[in-house]
Amino acid sequence: MFKAPRGTADTLPEEQPYWRYIEEKALETCRLYGYGRINTPAFEDAGLFARSVGEGTDIVNKEMYVFKDRSDNELALRPEGTASACRAYMEHGMDNLPQPVKLFYFADIFRYERPQAGRYRQHHQFGCESIGDPSPMVDAEVIHMSRNFFLSLGLRNFSLQLNSIGCQNCRPGHLKKLIDYFAPLGPRLCGDCQARLERNPLRLLDCKKPGCQAAAEEAPKSADYLCDECGAHFESLKSYLQALGIGFVLNHRLVRGLDYYTRTVFEIQPAEGGSQSALGGGGRYDDLITMIGGKPTPAIGFASGMERIVLNLKSQCIAVPQPAKPAVFIACMGGDARVEAVKLAAVLRDGGIAVISSSGERSLKAQLRLANAAGVKYAAIIGEDEVKAGTVMLRNMETGEQQETQPDELLKLAGSGQ
RNA sequence: GUGAGUGUAGCCCAGUGGUCUAAGGCGCCAGGUUGUGGCCCUGGAUAUCGAGGGUUCAAAUCCCUCCACUCACCCCA
Incomplete structure (x- = not known):
């Protein structure tokens, strides 16, 4: 892989x-x-x-x-x-x-x-x-x-x-002072620092090795030159x-x-x-x-x-803003309901409402589990009864209440955030 | 490039030679109602035990090599 x-x-x-x-x-x-x-x-x-x-x-x-x-x-x-x-x-x-x-x-x-x-x-x-x-x-x-x-x-x-x-x-003046300071220390510096003495004396100041650190503390300071x-x-x-x-x-x-x-x-x-x-x-x-x-x-x-x-x-445990959850989950059962579900999702999205939906392959129970996991406020349920009546069963996932609604009412309701 | 530590399911991890055809938790899937979530209960799927080689009657477990990841050094954000 x-x-x-x-x-x-x-x-x-x-x-x-x-x-x-x-x-x-x-x-x-x-x-x-x-x-x-x-x-x-x-x-x-x-x-x-x-x-x-x-x-x-x-x-x-x-x-x-x-x-x-x-x-x-x-x-x-x-x-x-x-x-x-x-x-x-x-x-x-x-x-x-x-x-x-x-x-x-x-x-x-x-x-x-x-x-x-x-x-x-x-x-x-x-x-x-x-x-x-x-x-x-x-x-x-x-x-x-x-x-x-x-x-x-x-x-x-x-x-x-x-x-x-x-x-x-x-800087050259300071570098010269640095070299004058560090050079006599020669073997007491770590291997890296001995190389740095030639290449880039400024870096000597940066060394983390205890011995070099002590030496660096006392070294000529650039700000003084x-x-x-x-x-x-x-x-x-x-x-x-x-x-x-x-x-x-x-x-x-x-x-x-x-x-x-x-x-x-x-x-x-x-x-x-x-x-x-x-x-x-x-x-x-x-x-x-x-x-x-x-x-x-x-x-x-x-x-x-x-x-x-x-x-x-x-x-530091700083909380950052989390993205908003979708407002509506659309659940459906049966072939005709799927068509209605697709249409409803389109209507809601055209109205600016964030929608996720299920393809209706699973049981209603499973679909509502998904709705719950997604944290939506509403589940819109479309089954055979709703298809016949031209309605949608709107379930409030926070209160558990549900009512039959017309699709355009749903749009208003979800849009108002109520 | 150097040094140390760790590698078991998607994730966290138990297991240190036979009882491991590998345990548990989270997550996932399904069921507990005929069209209804969150808690609970039940069941299920998912692991070439990092890879290769070796030792042994027997290896996730011991040895070797390799790889990967993590941490530290160098240096930088």
């Missing part, structure tokens, strides 16, 4: 209310902040991600689904959403629009990883990007928006982790957040796994669950558009993982 590929999942009808709920809250949040929806392809030129996310990152190196199509184009299933949004921004000349351009999306994201709790090979992100404005006001607004999105979902007890990793001008511009940007962002009453945790070890981030980086972390279970995260990426061949364009974005939100909604 076929099974869904590893790391993918079917979202069955009973799960859908969670997704619908999240989508509605996201849509409302985007409306409040003036974001417009964009859909981009599930796959792109592989180079788009290699250039933006970074050749040296795990995402590009070992997690990206790359393939050649029949014309030998090198394509990749998108491993994140920002690069596509920026590509679309450039491709459609959105730099000629009033800036910033604010886009949001729901996208499936593909990464070849070992699945575990809250992590899948295909997962879904709600993300937003504000492109074209360098002001820290925008940073504050994006952070405010992401926080309010989670609050609107009813989620509580999450923290906002914040850091600034500087820009092309000041910001250039004047980055420092001023970070300071005013913090003052905006304070003015908005948004609490945050300065986390100098918060670096993100994508190369394109500059200055502001942030993450929303649930109270419970490890550091790898972030509900969402984002940051500024002022260099990304130049990395993929555009003119210098400042931007900042945020993305959240739908599956992780569902997990947290459940663990």
